[in-house]
Amino acid sequence: MPEPVETSSPEGLDYGWVMQVTFVLTIVVGAPTVAVLSIPADLPTWGTRAEFAIRVGAVVWLVTGLAVFAYAKRQENDVTN
Numbered sequence: 001m002p003e004p005v006e007t008s009s010p011e012g013l014d015y016g017w018v019m020q021v022t023f024v025l026t027i028v029v030g031a032p033t034v035a036v037l038s039i040p041a042d043l044p045t046w047g048t049r050a051e052f053a054i055r056v057g058a059v060v061w062l063v064t065g066l067a068v069f070a071y072a073k074r075q076e077n078d079v080t081n
Contacts, residue, residue: 018072022065030060 034056043049 013069013072013076018065018068022061022068025068026057026061026064029064030057033060 034053037056038049038052041052043052
C-alpha cells in the first residue's frame, strides 16, 4: 500500500491542530453560550439576532483560540523539556 501523500512531521507547534481544535470547540461551546445569553436579550429582528450571535461568537472564538494555543504551547514545552 502506498504511503499517503499528505503527511507531515511538524517541528514546533502544530498550527493545523490548533486551528481544528479551536474550530470544533468554538462551535461546541459557542452555540450553547449564544443560546443561553440570548434568552434575556431583546432581539426583535433577524438582523439584531445575527449581530448578537456574531458579537458573542467572536468573543468565544478569541478566548477559545487563545486557550487552545496556550495549551498546545504548554504541551510542546513539556515534551521538549
